[in-house]
Amino acid sequence: MVQPSTMEADVIVVGAGLSGMIAARKLLEAGLTPLVLEADERVGGRILTQEVLPGVPVELGAQWIGDTHERMFRLAAELGVETFGQYDEGDTSYELVDSGVLRENEFHARFGSELKELELVLRRLDVLAAEVPVETPWTAPRALEWDAVTAGAWYDAQGLSPVARNLLEICTVGILAVPTAEVSFLHLLFTIKTCGVTSELFAESEGGAQTTRFIGGTSEIPNRLAALISDRIVLDAPVQLIEHTADSVTVHCRGGLSARGRRAIVAISPTLAGRIMYDPPMPGIRDQLTQRLPNGSSMKAFFIYDEPFWRNDGFNGQLISDIGPARMSNDTCIPGDDHGVILMFLEGDQARTYGRLPEAERREALTAELVRHFGPKAAKPEFYVDGEWSERQWTRGCYNANHGPHVWTTYGPALTTPIGVIHWASTDTATYWSAYMEGAVDAGERAAAAVIAELS
Helix, strand or coil: CCCCCEEECCEEEECCEHHHHHHHHHHHHCCCCEEEECCCCCCECCCCEEEEECCEEEECCCCCECCCCHHHHHHHHHHCCCEEECCCCCEEEEEECCCEEEEHHHHHHHCHHHHHHHHHHHHHHHHHHCCCCCCCHHHCCCHHHHHCCEHHHHHHCCCCCHHHHHHHHHHHHHHHCCCHHHCEHHHHHHHHHHHCCHHHHHCCCCCCCCCEEECCCCCHHHHHHHHHCHHHEECCCCEEEEEECCCCEEEEECCCCEEEECEEEECCCHHHHCCCEEECCCCHHHHHHHHCCCECCEEEEEEEECCCHHHHCCEEEEEEECCCCCCEEEECCCCCCCCEEEEEEEECHHHHHHCCCCHHHHHHHHHHHHHHHHCHHHHCCCEEEEEEHHHCCCCCCCCCECCCCCHHHHHHHHCCCCECCEEECCHHHCCCCCCCHHHHHHHHHHHHHHHHHHHC
16 A cells, blocks of 8 residues: 555654554553554564464564563453463483483483582572662662673683583573673673573573463464554554654655654664664764664574474473584474474574574584484474574564673663653563563553653
């Protein structure tokens, strides 16, 4: 449909990811008219479901919610999206450089003392994270000290055995999608605090962040949200310039479309928000902040088999490896479908390295890894698909933005503080489960509430 060259609304929302869609819905409920401008040809942002075989949707983007993700459970219920539990029966397979592949009981028996070291560090992290106020982490009593070192440097100073240190790195990179040498220790503590405790952040079993999935795929959530406001969404409309005054905004998109409103909510990651031009320009502190918040590096690779053969062998489909290419995997089979589906995660350096290889080489290396863990049946999948997020033009990385040293304490207040009539929202700005879908909902609700209060 041909759009008019200039559209009008009370609030212009930039980005049709989960934060932007939630913000638009809240604005509508308050009697305001939103207009959502999305650069991509689809809604969802960092949520992307692809049906690779009939009845087999795979999640190239966000996939799980956890037991404490109350907003997401409530949203799914409101939208009529049913959920199911993550399969977790059987043994995890472990692989370390000096040990080879070990089943879970063998691994725990051999490395029990190293696992106790790891548990002590996790408990120490919980104690320190409790001192970090999620609304203003830069005001923590030891903020300057913690923000001056990386998470990796702090880990290195704990006197851990190589096994415990490697496991800690694998777990942390699995959350942040960057090596711990690139992340401020204060940012790690902030992340832990927004999610409760380390057991909730790192665990996949009860109480963890990866316990529940969506029937039909995660994209059911943004797609059903979009259906509620379909006449207020414009796709394929990359925002290039936001002009703003004391009481209005005019948003200019590539292709000539403009939109006028009284407020704007920019609901994309900070680094992408920094690539938009603003007139007048953003204050220096805001621009300097967005220069320092790179998105993570992540890739997901799916192997689809005629059956989940690993279950018959007593495995849960999970592997943990410090050899790789993938550091972790999950059983991601679909209820009611006979296929076996294993998801392999490449995050941080693994995504950067293997994501640049030809697909055939990457697939060969990942197949060899699965064979080491689950046997020769893993060598013959029916279908393979993968996706690396830094190559996606309107995302440029996943899962979230990460603060390096000195960013929180130098630029922290600029992350969520509105600039006149412009507000900011994305999971990267959340104070509850930041970097997760739960955080995206939290951020969208916060920004919408602030705008509603200003316009009421």
